[in-house]
Amino acid sequence: MQTAEAKFNKNNLLLTLRRYSSAVSDMEQTILLPSLLRDVPSDEMVDSESAEESCRDLYSNYLMLKAIRNTVESSLVPLDDHKTKNNAVISKTLEPLMDTDPEALFRFHLKGLFSVMCNLTKKTQSVTDKYMDIIGVAN
Amino acid sequence: MQTAEAKFNKNNLLLTLRRYSSAVSDMEQTILLPSLLRDVPSDEMVDSESAEESCRDLYSNYLMLKAIRNTVESSLVPLDDHKTKNNAVISKTLEPLMDTDPEALFRFHLKGLFSVMCNLTKKTQSVTDKYMDIIGVAN
Numbered sequence: 001m002q003t004a005e006a007k008f009n010k011n012n013l014l015l016t017l018r019r020y021s022s023a024v025s026d027m028e029q030t031i032l033l034p035s036l037l038r039d040v041p042s043d044e045m046v047d048s049e050s051a052e053e054s055c056r057d058l059y060s061n062y063l064m065l066k067a068i069r070n071t072v073e074s075s076l077v078p079l080d081d082h083k084t085k086n087n088a089v090i091s092k093t094l095e096p097l098m099d100t101d102p103e104a105l106f107r108f109h110l111k112g113l114f115s116v117m118c119n120l121t122k123k124t125q126s127v128t129d130k131y132m133d134i135i136g137v138a139n
Numbered sequence: 140m141q142t143a144e145a146k147f148n149k150n151n152l153l154l155t156l157r158r159y160s161s162a163v164s165d166m167e168q169t170i171l172l173p174s175l176l177r178d179v180p181s182d183e184m185v186d187s188e189s190a191e192e193s194c195r196d197l198y199s200n201y202l203m204l205k206a207i208r209n210t211v212e213s214s215l216v217p218l219d220d221h222k223t224k225n226n227a228v229i230s231k232t233l234e235p236l237m238d239t240d241p242e243a244l245f246r247f248h249l250k251g252l253f254s255v256m257c258n259l260t261k262k263t264q265s266v267t268d269k270y271m272d273i274i275g276v277a278n
Contacts (some may be wrong), residue, residue, distance in 0.1 A: 011215050011216045012213075012214050012215055012216070013214045013215075013216055014214045015214075064241075064242050067242070068242060068245055071245075071246075071249070074151075075151050075152045075153045075154075076150050076151055076152075077150045077151070077152055077249055077250055077253040078246060078249075078250070091247075091251075094251070098254075098255065098258055102203075102255055102258060102259055102262065103203050103206070103207060105251070105255045106207055106210075106252070106255045106256075106259065107210075107217060108230075108251075109248045109251035109252040109255060110210070110216055110217075110252060111216055111217070112230075112233070112244070112247070112248035112251070113245070113248040113249060113252055114216040115237075116237065116241055116244045116245050116248060117245075119237055119241060120241055120245065123241065
C-alpha cells in the first residue's frame with residue numbers, strides 16, 4: 001500500500017525537478033569521457049521509425065539533458081524560444097482556454113511538465129547506464 | 140533598458156509561482172465577505188461569446204483562484220485529473236513528441252505554465268480590485 005508520504009514524494013513537481021537535476025549530476029560525474037558516446041545510437045533511434053530524421057546519438061542526448069538541467073536550475077523561461085510547427089499549432093488551440101477555463105490549462109501544463117521531467121530523468125539514467133556498458137563496468 | 144536582474148525576476152517560473160501565491164493571499168485578506176462576489180459577472184463573461192456556457196461569477200473565480208493556489212503551494216500534480224475533451228485531443232497530439240523531441244515538449248509546458256500563472260495573477264488582482272469597487276473603497 002502506498003503511504004501518504006510516498007504519494008507526496010511521487011507526485012510533487014518540485015521534487016521531480018530536483019530528482020532530474022540530481023540524475024544529471026550523477027551522469028556528469030560518471031561520464032568522464034563524453035566523446036565515447038558519439039555515434040552510439042540511443043534506444044529510441046533503434047525502435048523509432050523516424051530514426052533517420054532525428055539523427056540523435058547518445059552524445060547529443062547527453063548535451064540536451066545538460067542544457068535542460070541548466071534551464072531547470074535557473075527556472076528561467078526561454079521567452080524568445082523559436083516554436084516548432086507542432087507547438088505553434090497546439091498553442092493556437094490552447095489560447096481560447098486561457099479565458100474560458102484557465103484552471104484546466106494550468107492542470108494541463110502542470111501535468112505535462114511533470115510527465116516530461118519523469119521521462120527525462122529516465123532518459124538520463126539510461127545514458128549513464130549505457131556509458132557504464134561501453135566502458136565495461138557492471139552496474 | 141531592462142537590467143539582467145529585472146529580466147531574471149520577470150522570466151523566473153518559481154518567482155512567478157510565488158507572486159501568484161502572494162496575490163491570492165492579498166485577495167483573501169482584502170475580501171472579508173466573499174459572498175458579496177456572488178452573481179457579479181466577471182469581465183470575461185461580459186466580453187465573451189461563451190458567457191452563458193461558462194456561467195462564472197466573481198465568486199466562482201475567487202474559489203477557483205484559491206484552489207489553484209493550494210495546488211501551487213503543495214506543488215502536487217493532480218494525476219487522477221479528469222481530462223477535458225480538448226486536453227485529451229492535445230495530449231494525443233503531444234505524445235509522439237515525448238520520444239522524438241522531449242526538449243521541445245519541456246519548453247512548451249514550461250512556457251505554458253509560466254504564461255497561465257501570469258494570467259491567473261492578473262485575474263486575482265482584478266477580483267481584489269472589483270471587491271474594493273463593490274464595497275466602495277477607492278484603490
